[in-house]
Amino acid sequence: MLESEVHDLSDDADYAASQQQGSASMMLRSDSTKNSPREGAEIVFMKENVAIHPTQFASERISGRLKLIKQSSSLFMTWIPYKGHSSEARLSDDERNLYTIKAVSFTEIRSIRRHTPALAWPYIIVVLSSGLAYPPLYFYSGGVKEFLATIKQHVLLVRSEEDANVFLVNDFQNTLQRTLSSLELPRAVPIACGPSNLSVDESVLNENQGRADNDVNNGSFSATQFPGRPSHKVDPARDLSIHVLEKFSLVTKFARETTSQLFGENHSNGFSERRTHIRNNLDHPRKSSHAEEKTSDESCVALDSQEFENLSLVWGKPRQPPLGSSEWIIFLDSEGRVTDSEALRKRVFYGGLDHDLRNEVWGLLLGYYPYESTYAEREFQKSVKKSEYENIKNQWQSISSAQAKRFTKFRERKGLIEKDVVRTDRSIPFYEGDDNPNVNILRDILLTYSFYNFDLGYCQGMSDLLSPILFVMDDESEAFWCFVALMERLGPNFNRDQNGMHSQLFALSKLVELLDSPLHNYFKQRDCLNYFFCFRWILIQFKREFEYEKTMRLWEVLWTHYPSEHLHLYLCVAILNRYRGKIIREEMDFDTLLKFINELSGHIDLDASLRDAEALCICAGENGAACIPPGTPPSLPLDDGSFYALQDENLWAALKRTSRHSPYPSQNTLLGFTPDPEPVSPVAFLASSLQSAVGASRSAVGDAPAFSLFQARGRLA
Amino acid sequence: MPSRRRTLLKVIILGDSGVGKTSLMNQYVNKKFSNQYKATIGADFLTKEVQFEDRLFTLQIWDTAGQERFQSLGVAFYRGADCCVLVYDVNSMKSFDNLNNWREEFLIQASPSDPENFPFVVIGNKIDIDGGNSRVVSEKKARAWCASKGNIPYFETSAKEGINVEEAFQCIAKNALKSGEEEELYLPDTIDVGNSSQPRATGCEC
Ligand SMILES: Nc1nc2c(ncn2[C@@H]2O[C@H](COP(=O)(O)OP(=O)(O)OP(=O)(O)O)[C@@H](O)[C@H]2O)c(=O)[nH]1
Ligand SMILES: [Mg+2]
Numbered sequence: 001m002l003e004s005e006v007h008d009l010s011d012d013a014d015y016a017a018s019q020q021q022g023s024a025s026m027m028l029r030s031d032s033t034k035n036s037p038r039e040g041a042e043i044v045f046m047k048e049n050v051a052i053h054p055t056q057f058a059s060e061r062i063s064g065r066l067k068l069i070k071q072s073s074s075l076f077m078t079w080i081p082y083k084g085h086s087s088e089a090r091l092s093d094d095e096r097n098l099y100t101i102k103a104v105s106f107t108e109i110r111s112i113r114r115h116t117p118a119l120a121w122p123y124i125i126v127v128l129s130s131g132l133a134y135p136p137l138y139f140y141s142g143g144v145k146e147f148l149a150t151i152k153q154h155v156l157l158v159r160s161e162e163d164a165n166v167f168l169v170n171d172f173q174n175t176l177q178r179t180l181s182s183l184e185l186p187r188a189v190p191i192a193c194g195p196s197n198l199s200v201d202e203s204v205l206n207e208n209q210g211r212a213d214n215d216v217n218n219g220s221f222s223a224t225q226f227p228g229r230p231s232h233k234v235d236p237a238r239d240l241s242i243h244v245l246e247k248f249s250l251v252t253k254f255a256r257e258t259t260s261q262l263f264g265e266n267h268s269n270g271f272s273e274r275r276t277h278i279r280n281n282l283d284h285p286r287k288s289s290h291a292e293e294k295t296s297d298e299s300c301v302a303l304d305s306q307e308f309e310n311l312s313l314v315w316g317k318p319r320q321p322p323l324g325s326s327e328w329i330i331f332l333d334s335e336g337r338v339t340d341s342e343a344l345r346k347r348v349f350y351g352g353l354d355h356d357l358r359n360e361v362w363g364l365l366l367g368y369y370p371y372e373s374t375y376a377e378r379e380f381q382k383s384v385k386k387s388e389y390e391n392i393k394n395q396w397q398s399i400s401s402a403q404a405k406r407f408t409k410f411r412e413r414k415g416l417i418e419k420d421v422v423r424t425d426r427s428i429p430f431y432e433g434d435d436n437p438n439v440n441i442l443r444d445i446l447l448t449y450s451f452y453n454f455d456l457g458y459c460q461g462m463s464d465l466l467s468p469i470l471f472v473m474d475d476e477s478e479a480f481w482c483f484v485a486l487m488e489r490l491g492p493n494f495n496r497d498q499n500g501m502h503s504q505l506f507a508l509s510k511l512v513e514l515l516d517s518p519l520h521n522y523f524k525q526r527d528c529l530n531y532f533f534c535f536r537w538i539l540i541q542f543k544r545e546f547e548y549e550k551t552m553r554l555w556e557v558l559w560t561h562y563p564s565e566h567l568h569l570y571l572c573v574a575i576l577n578r579y580r581g582k583i584i585r586e587e588m589d590f591d592t593l594l595k596f597i598n599e600l601s602g603h604i605d606l607d608a609s610l611r612d613a614e615a616l617c618i619c620a621g622e623n624g625a626a627c628i629p630p631g632t633p634p635s636l637p638l639d640d641g642s643f644y645a646l647q648d649e650n651l652w653a654a655l656k657r658t659s660r661h662s663p664y665p666s667q668n669t670l671l672g673f674t675p676d677p678e679p680v681s682p683v684a685f686l687a688s689s690l691q692s693a694v695g696a697s698r699s700a701v702g703d704a705p706a707f708s709l710f711q712a713r714g715r716l717a
Numbered sequence: 718m719p720s721r722r723r724t725l726l727k728v729i730i731l732g733d734s735g736v737g738k739t740s741l742m743n744q745y746v747n748k749k750f751s752n753q754y755k756a757t758i759g760a761d762f763l764t765k766e767v768q769f770e771d772r773l774f775t776l777q778i779w780d781t782a783g784q785e786r787f788q789s790l791g792v793a794f795y796r797g798a799d800c801c802v803l804v805y806d807v808n809s810m811k812s813f814d815n816l817n818n819w820r821e822e823f824l825i826q827a828s829p830s831d832p833e834n835f836p837f838v839v840i841g842n843k844i845d846i847d848g849g850n851s852r853v854v855s856e857k858k859a860r861a862w863c864a865s866k867g868n869i870p871y872f873e874t875s876a877k878e879g880i881n882v883e884e885a886f887q888c889i890a891k892n893a894l895k896s897g898e899e900e901e902l903y904l905p906d907t908i909d910v911g912n913s914s915q916p917r918a919t920g921c922e923c
Binding site for chain 1: 734735752753754755756757758759760761762777783784786787789790792793809811823
């Protein structure tokens with residue numbers, strides 16, 4: 001599996017081939033441009049209202065016209081945003097140019113992924129042979145099928161065997177072609193707009209003006225037309241695409257950073273070369289395209305790294321409004337069964353639930369009620385479970401005060417719970433004020449739970465998890481059973497040996513390494529790889545990080561386990577990535593970082609972060625899943641019995657034992673660098689074996705993890 | 718003014734859950750008490766500028782979660798501490814009994830260079846409750862324990878009423894400073910801590 005992926009990762013031979021073809025076709029095109037912009041160019045497909053979503057709001061989409069243009073024997077795709085559509089995002093010309101897809105040749109395109117969600121607009125993602133991708137193009141007036149059919153008439157288009165929604169372009173399956181070193185790839189990626197290149201930019205701009213005139217005169221624009229310059233084969237379409245990508249994608253940021261890491265400053269020569277923008281806009285008369293090209297350059301110069309950081313990912317799908325009751329009904333048959341739980345989960349994932357529906361749907365999402373249960377069956381279960389709850393509750397209620405005197409563990413547990421419930425969400429009206437009965441219910445449920453699962457008992461953080469559930473269910477027994485269902489998955493977070501937390505923190509470190517290597521390297525350098533600063537995020541599912549309503553929204557989204565059980569870990573990566581620039585720029589050490597993360601509470605943009613998380617999750621694909629040890633919460637535990645084995649009495653002793661070695665697998669162990677002579681914990685063991693697996697798959701890609709992502713995205717997006 | 722150097726003093730507050738660590742820290746740094754502090758998850762810290770003689774110090778006060786289960790996190794936070802504050806609730810015998818565990822745990826995880834002389838300060842909190850009628854740990858008992866562990870300075874406080882909190886932290890800061898100074902022998906112009914204003918509190922031998 002991993003092996004084959006390694007091959008896939010370096011199959012950029014297409015790229016090498018396409019480069020030649022690409023520049024050849026550009027030449028052709030330029031020649032015809034010289035004679036007449038339209039000569040020989042035939043529009044074979046045109047679709048209006050194809051939009052991209054630069055922000056999370058569909059209302060801020062940028063609509064434009066998608067065309068397939070046949071010229072000579074080559075097929076090109078263009079997407080040009082409309083001018084002056086006031087109802088949509090107000091675009092400056094600069095921005096418009098940045099988003100514009102100007103004549104990308106199909107020799108440049110590796111695959112097209114089709115998405116036809118049931119409840120949203122269909123869209124496609126065009127993946128270039130470099131592994132980069134354009135932002136999703138949403139077909140507001142339909143036509144995806146027609147689009148693909150047209151392409152098929154002109155280029156070799158085959159459906160991927162692995163995924164029926166992926167269409168491979170010009171995939172000749174020639175393994176020989178796939179042997180090009182992956183290092184060829186970064187060089188092909190222009191390092192656009194980095195601040196260090198600004199000075200270069202300026203001179204290049206001036207140069208470009210002269211040259212542009214020249215271009216117009218001789219109608220050629222290939223870099224090879226300028227003898228005496230170091231020749232990096234530069235494909236204009238690629239260069240243009242990078243502008244779009246720079247604007248849009250985190251993955252491209254990886255590419256840029258990897259590129260600069262790999263090639264350092266000395267690559268700026270090649271960079272200036274690339275800045276020779278080409279007038280290849282088939283949609284516009286020559287002169288205006290010249291003018292536009294210039295603004296495009298300027299806009300590019302104007303972008304600095306700061307600005308990039310503020311741009312969010314756009315290929316997570318736009319969030320939808322919450323699911324409301326009228327739409328909810330559609331998911332149910334006449335007797336109340338959820339007919340398509342997958343569709344429901346997906347819908348909730350993208351929009352959450354109207355508050356009024358939570359009471360009905362949370363029990364299903366949490367697995368307390370089966371999706372296939374009817375209204376009547378749920379009512380029945382409710383009453384059965386109610387008496388079951390009362391039975392368990394009675395176990396501790398019947399402990400007399402005399403008995404309690406000789407029952408230290410009970411007293412302590414009760415005391416701990418009582419101390420915590422009075423410190424839980426007391427500013428929420430539901431729990432506000434002295435002698436609030438809901439606070440007592442909170443206590444009763446937690447105490448009952450500590451008898452239901454006596455081994456796990458009560459642990460701080462549980463009251464945070466229960467609070468919104470009780471608020472939503474507004475019924476003691478129902479809240480209890482929903483909490484039980486949640487704890488089936490999150491229980492290991494509270495294990496005495498903290499293994500649930502450790503495996504999640506470990507997985508997080510691997511995910512950051514995979515998805516954001518600059519940040520990983522920074523943390524490594526700063527000795528922050530234990531990720532303890534994310535402890536609170538993970539332990540209580542971001543409960544302290546968002547206001548109450550947002551927490552409930554997040555939880556129902558996470559509980560869908562769509563597209564991954566571990567989306568919360570990708571959410572961590574997404575949030576960290578959002579602040580990566582600040583973290584590194586301000587050279588935060590462990591203390592400052594912890595403080596910074598703690599103080600992010602209340603300032604995290606949930607919807608945007610969720611979209612980023614989704615995008616990252618999809619980007620990471622199987623490589624991401626491989627970072628997460630089996631049984632990592634909220635996956636169901638692999639082996640029930642062992643989790644709560646350590647008893648209270650042994651705790652201090654055990655702690656001393658472990659801490660004498662290491663209370664947590666040392667970073668070296670964690671990363672699998674040093675063989676550990678001590679007996680290692682299961683987590684550490686898992687960690688090192690996982691490391692070798694991941695390491696094996698990555699070493700073949702050299703230092704370019706970004707491209708493994710592209711590949712994953714190309715196939716799995 | 719310009720001659721003043723800033724130094725960071727790191728203080729760790731430990732003790733059972735609910736004894737009032739977060740409340741004490743907030744009372745000292747922000748001069749306020751709230752019934753609505755949440756149970757601490759993970760760790761956090763507050764900083765406060767303190768002045769001794771003509772030098773300014775930043776006191777970095779670390780507040781950790783009290784539940785035993787989270788103690789494996791400790792090592793990440795304890796390292797580099799200059800002083801450790803052990804807090805118990807005078808109304809809870811268990812929280813007092815656990816002081817020994819907290820102390821040992823700290824010494825293991827922080828592994829200070831000179832564990833015998835590492836500065837601790839003990840605080841018995843919540844003396845306001847019931848006007849002291851529900852108290853189960855006597856001052857005598859507490860002091861005896863402190864004496865047995867190398868004369869640990871001892872304070873009785875109420876984070877709620879703000880009683881003795883300032884004094885306790887002044888002692889904590891001085892002890893932290895002292896331990897810091899001892900390590901930083903290369904700093905020749907150490908100040909004479911002994912001469913600075915003595916806190917009113919009992920038991921602080923600094
Ligand atoms: N009466 C009284 N109550 C106090 C005092 N200090 C703290 N409390 C209360 O005791 C409870 C626990 O206080 P915290 O400061 O949150 O305790 P903590 O030690 O930080 O607890 P963890 O974070 O769980 O480890 C809260 O309900 C406080 O309001 C005090 O001096 N007097
Ligand atoms: Mg606290």
